[in-house]
Amino acid sequence: MSLEIAAGSFASALAAQEGGADRVELCGSLAEGGITPSYGTLAMVRERVRIPVYVLIRPRGGDFLFDDAEFDIMCRDVETCARVGLDGVVIGALDADGQIDPRCSELVRTAGKLGVTFHRAIDASADLSRSLESIIGLGCERVLTSGGHANALAGAQVIARLVEQAGDRISIMAGAGIRSTNLVEIAGLSKAHEFHGSARAVQRSGMRYLNPKLLDLPPDFDRSSVTEVRAMKEQLAKLVR
Numbered sequence: 001m002s003l004e005i006a007a008g009s010f011a012s013a014l015a016a017q018e019g020g021a022d023r024v025e026l027c028g029s030l031a032e033g034g035i036t037p038s039y040g041t042l043a044m045v046r047e048r049v050r051i052p053v054y055v056l057i058r059p060r061g062g063d064f065l066f067d068d069a070e071f072d073i074m075c076r077d078v079e080t081c082a083r084v085g086l087d088g089v090v091i092g093a094l095d096a097d098g099q100i101d102p103r104c105s106e107l108v109r110t111a112g113k114l115g116v117t118f119h120r121a122i123d124a125s126a127d128l129s130r131s132l133e134s135i136i137g138l139g140c141e142r143v144l145t146s147g148g149h150a151n152a153l154a155g156a157q158v159i160a161r162l163v164e165q166a167g168d169r170i171s172i173m174a175g176a177g178i179r180s181t182n183l184v185e186i187a188g189l190s191k192a193h194e195f196h197g198s199a200r201a202v203q204r205s206g207m208r209y210l211n212p213k214l215l216d217l218p219p220d221f222d223r224s225s226v227t228e229v230r231a232m233k234e235q236l237a238k239l240v241r
Contacts (some may be wrong), residue, residue, distance in 0.1 A: 001187075001236045004054075004173065005224055006030065006198040012224035013045045013053070019199070019229025023052045025090055025117075030198060030222070032061030036077050042084045054088035054117055055081045057107065064094040064101075064121040071103055078110045088115030090144070098126030100134035108138050118143040120175065123155075132162055135170065142171035144196055151177030156189035163191045180231035187239055199232060201225035 004023040005016035008030035016024050026045055027034035034056045045053055059066070059073045066074070071093070078089050089111050093101035100122075108116050118140045125131040128148050135143050145162060147155020152174040163172045174186055175196030183195060200222040 027056035052087040092119040092121030146176035159190035199228040
């Protein structure tokens with residue numbers, strides 16, 4: 001049983017480590033589903049975080065249909081992750097018909113010795129079972145999925161079928177909407193052994209002045225919570241006793 005925390009900032013990556021997470025998925029802009037974080041964030045996290053760090057490789061929010069220039073950007077970002085000394089990358093792309101984009105094999109080749117997770121692009125694909133076989137063929141070590149549903153609890157039965165289909169060929173990591181309050185239930189239904197969540201909690205901004213003309217600027221922000229990461233780990237511990 002392992003827990004990966006989706007960290008949308010340097011501070012969240014530190015919180016994941018302090019809370020006892022097994023791995024970090026480092027990304028930027030979680031509000032739009034995550035994109036590749038900045039070089040500065042990569043470097044700082046590598047200096048300060050000792051648990052494995054995988055980096056989301058995604059040049060923009062929106063769909064998972066990428067043009068040639070965007071694929072080139074992703075390849076260069078993978079190369080940057082290798083140079084910085086990160087542990088792995090998180091990739092994914094589809095073609096216009098909802099199939100796994102065969103160009104993903106180029107991203108895997110570029111990753112070289114880095115670990116590779118295939119992200120929730122699978123949930124937007126036309127056929128999850130067929131997509132899983134394609135991802136296995138790419139040589140990825142795991143795939144993150146909510147079973148094609150909005151969250152892992154709703155898709156738990158589908159995740160269970162993917163776990164059975166995968167066997168020992170690839171690890172199925174359940175993710176989306178997982179918290180300490182539902183992790184045990186999702187684990188029981190999905191039969192997964194890896195779990196992914198942001199462990200976010202709303203925190204107050206330190207700003208004493210907020211421009212009243214900028215009404216869309218919230219005084220609060222989300223960041224991974226050490227307390228929630230620990231609570232999630234405690235729930236996982238119950239499953240292996």
